[in-house]
Amino acid sequence: MDKIYLDNGATSYPKPHEVADAVYDYMLHCGTNINRGGYQAAYDLEGTVFETREMLVDMFGGQDCKNVVFTKNITESLNVVLKGFLKPGDHILCSSMEHNAVMRPLVQLEAQGIEFSRIPGTERGELVLDAVEGMIKENTVALVMTHASNICGTVNPLAEVGAICKKHGLKFIVDSAQTAGVLPIDMKSMNIDALCFTGHKSLLGPQGIGGFILDEDMIDKIYPILSGGTGSISHTEETPDFMPDKFEPGTMNLPGIVGLHAGLKWIQERGLDAIADHELGLTQRFLDGLKPLEDKGLVRICGLPGTADRKRVGVVSIQTLKVDCADAAFRLDFEYGVETRVGLHCAPNAHKTLGTYPTGTIRFSFGNFNTAEEVDTAIRAIAEICGE
Ligand SMILES: Cc1ncc(COP(=O)(O)O)c(C=O)c1O
Incomplete structure (x- = not known):
């Protein structure tokens, strides 16, 4: 059977065979780290990582490829963005259809004095768009929302929600787990300030790679909750304040990025x-x-x-x-x-x-x-x- x-x-x-080939090739014929090795193979690999950032910025309408941060998955991306951005006393809106990758961080943050409210949804998983503006309070600073439900596939109207966020000065954080690589997403026209993505679903990369893209204005507003070695400014124990190093401590998932690169290329071609x-x-x-x-x-x-x-x-x-x-x-x-x-x-x-x-x-x-x-x-x- x-x-x-x-x-x-x-x-x-399955993944496209090009993805498996790229990871296999990296493992057998490259295998180096980046930002640390002083030899050609490491520089070449840096080129592939840079190109992957460029492909992501192009695909999602970001401003600058230095603002693409790699993580291990969208769960980590959402944790880094939400926990680094929100402060006690803040209020954030979310939809009633969120995955626990959004809800568990929000519930944890609630214990630190950060409030959240859920915008109502219909029995078919549709956002009640008319309710959004009435739910904005004086201390509302952001809105976080999945682009599509992982249960019923209902798509949220990102452009309309983004316009409301812009009008009221809220930061718009998007969970694209179920749509990136299928539906168009444009950070500029949709007014998205932080676009979180996972590499292993429709972006066709292997498991263990994800990331987020920040609007320039968002960079200074997120405290880096993770820190460590980056291979840059090694003379100091301070965390870098420049991108992407500010949010990329530790050795990166290079086989994952190489596989994601091949997945993105496959998507571009198709x-x-x-x-x-x-x-x-x-x-x-x-x-x-x-x-x-x-x-x-x-x-x-x-x-x-x-x-x-x-x-x-x-x-x-x-x-x-x-x-x-x-x-x-x-x-x-x-x-x-x-x-x-x-x-x-x-x-x-x-x-x-x-x-x-x-x-x-x-x-x-x-x-x-x-x-x-x-x-x-x-x-x-x-x-x-x-x-x-
Ligand atoms: C809407 C949504 N958000 C977040 C996630 C979490 O994705 P990951 O496990 O890659 O972090 C999923 C995974 O199923 C999802 O469907």
Whole structure:
């Protein structure tokens, strides 16, 4: 039985072979560190790291490639930005659909006197945009928001929210985990001050690489909560105040950056539009195929009914109404080879918003290498498991 991987929302798989080749080549034929070695191979690798920063700035409309910081994942990026920026007495807004990569830092910060409020969301995971301005208080300094839900794929209107942030002088921090590499993101026109990304999902790099891009005005406002050796200004024990060293202590994940470089190149060559068309096409096919089961009361599909206007990405959660979700997911894997994620997906309040707490859902998430035939197999498997 062939396996059908539908868990790209967790991490993309397979990666383009160019990504694996690049990491392999680095391990066998380079393997050096950067910013420390005084030899040509280290300088060459520095060139690749620099080029990766440039590709990210180009892709996301950042100002300057020195403002691209590498971390190990978006969780670390969000922690560094939120904990370095917010101070006791501050208030921050977030959506009701946030992943724990945002919520757990905010809940920790609450204990230090930093308040947060959740902008309400609908049962389909849509942000109630009209509520935002009324929730801004005198001490509101920022708004943090996921671009798309990791449970139901509903996309948040970044441009509209960014415009509100600009009007009220709030810093806009974005979690792009489920959209970077699929949907266009432009820091300038969307007024994003800190764009956090993870390298191993739709950016197609290996696990263990992520980062964030800062607007110039944000750099001085974030205290570097991590510090250590950077290979620069080695005569002093002070943390560098220049970018990107201010936020990049310790040895970097160079195999990860080299792999990410190859992933970004693959995306550039294919084009974001073609990628989105493919993934959203599969998503629409899946939603259409499940609709008859929903009409018969066998499943509940979460989120928007379709991908029109790209308001939904390739992440679909369902609940099987006559069969336990965990049993259904187990059978999908063992009997049909369909690999999914089941239960609660690290975003408890998002589940509450969608009405899927505490049962959770079965999540299907599509990637570049999935096919229409695989989607059809998954639909047939769900139908059979549901007794259709
Ligand atoms: C919306 C969202 N934010 C943050 C994360 C955390 O990503 P990472 O584990 O790469 O830090 C995820 C991962 O599933 C996610 O879907």
